[in-house]
Amino acid sequence: MGSGASKGLAAATSAASPEELKKALEAMSEEDRKKVGEALKSSGGNKAFPGPVDCSSVTVIAKDYNGLNEQPAEPKFKGALCQIYVRSQPYGGSDKSSNGHRYDSIPFANGMISAGMSCQLIHYTHEEHDKFFDLCKKFDFLIVRCNPGQIKADGGDQGKFDNPMREVRKAGIQAWPSPDVMEKMGAKDALCKVATMNCGLEDTLAYYSEEDFGAGFKKTMAFQPRVIKQNRGSSGEGIWIIKLKAGNYCATFGERSCENDEVLTLMEANDNHEEEHTVGEFIEFCVNGCNDKSGTWTSKGVGKYLEGGKAAGGQIVDQRFCPRIVEGELRYNQIGDAVVGIPQEAKGGRYLGSWRHWLHLHLLRPGRAQV
Structure with a gap:
């Protein structure tokens, strides 16, 4: 099709109403409708997986x-940003x-593109596990932005994802x-x-079993408000x-432990929603999830x-x-053991950043900094 014909088709399409376009598509043969669909997929800013590597296998x-x-026509390196979409959650996750x-994700990719590299955005699904990792082998680098816990929430297995990623490396x-x-x-x-360091809190504990969590949490909760x-x-x-x-609250750590029927006020950091439950219900929810014993949760x-x-990564951290x-x-x-920046989080809502680590170490040379 020449440029004149292309312009004429574009003008006719622009002038047509949605109903007229619908009728035109219905009048087409199956083969012609398929051509239109393929053209739409491969055009404009919404082209699937825009970039130099063919990602049509996923x-x-x-x-x-x-x-x-x-994307650069001749990238210095070809990269991909790997994501996970939790299909059972609104928007695919919070x-x-x-x-x-x-x-x-798009700002990350644009940073790579600005540096002369390509960076395509792809999603992992456990049903296409093998296809996904075959695709990964076509890139020079991968930026993994699969939030821990979300692969499992989507029905996959974190270990099954991690092992081939190690092989890719x-x-x-x-x-x-x-x-x-x-x-x-x-x-x-x-x-x-x-x-036990001067930047830590001595009543910070990790639990790996129901017994330890039940006993430890009742003791820490009686002492100070907690972040679990x-x-x-x-x-x-x-x-x-x-x-x-x-x-x-008691005056000193370990002076007393909470009873199962003491009432807690809880706020979850992903959406700041609040709930009230007893100590016993909270422990049951953390260990066994929603059931008759843990009550109704939102x-x-x-x-x-x-x-x-x-x-398998099953653990709970209890911090003041x-x-x-x-x-x-x-x-x-x-970077390594050198501090290269100290950005400050802006002041905000009641619990701004309370769920984040108070210290973020971005180690580009593992093994240099000791925590």
Whole structure:
């Protein structure tokens, strides 16, 4: 089709009403309708997986790619940003925008593109596990933005995802962050390793069994308001700010333990919703999820934070709530053992940033900094 014919077709399409276009499509043969569909898929800013690598082997999850810069014609390196869309949750998870991408995915990709590299946005689905990792082998680097816990929430298995990602790295393809870094630095029990340092809190505990959690939480809860965190994740789900409704805290740690029937006020950090439950109900929810014993919950999560045991990442971290978090917080960014930036979180709502680690270490050279 020549340029004149293309312009004529575009003008006719622009002048037609939606009903006229519908009738025109209905009058087409199946083969012609297929051509139109393929043309729509491969044109404009909403082209599926825009970039130099053919990603048609996996399902398109994203609704659009609006805001994504044009990929370089001859990229220095070919990269992909890997995401997970939780199909049972609104928008695919609380870290997602309405387009199906994480809020920061397109800015991440645009940063790579600005540096002369291509960066295509792809989604992992456990049904297409093998196809996904075959596709990963076509790239020079991978930016992994699959929030811990979300692969499992979508019906997949984190371990099954991590192992081939390790193999990809062994093949010389960079993957950031690596599964090993996520396991060692992403796990929230890292907070316990600094508990006795002058920057830590001595009543920071990690639980790996129902018995330890039941006994430990009753003791810490009687002492100070708490932040209870499931193992990993940065979306705030399973991270609770908890206070005794009666406010009857003891003066020293270990002086008393809560009873099962004491009432708690809880706020979950992913959406700031509030609930009231007894100590016994909260422990049951964290261990076994929603059932008759744990009562009715409005949380988007399902509890069961110890499921699978320590080997599968089942753990709970119990830390004292720091009320001055509403004044803002500092993040220390490091490369190796050198501090390269100290950005400050802006002041905000009641619990701004209270579910985040008070210290964020971004280690580009693992092994240099000691936590």
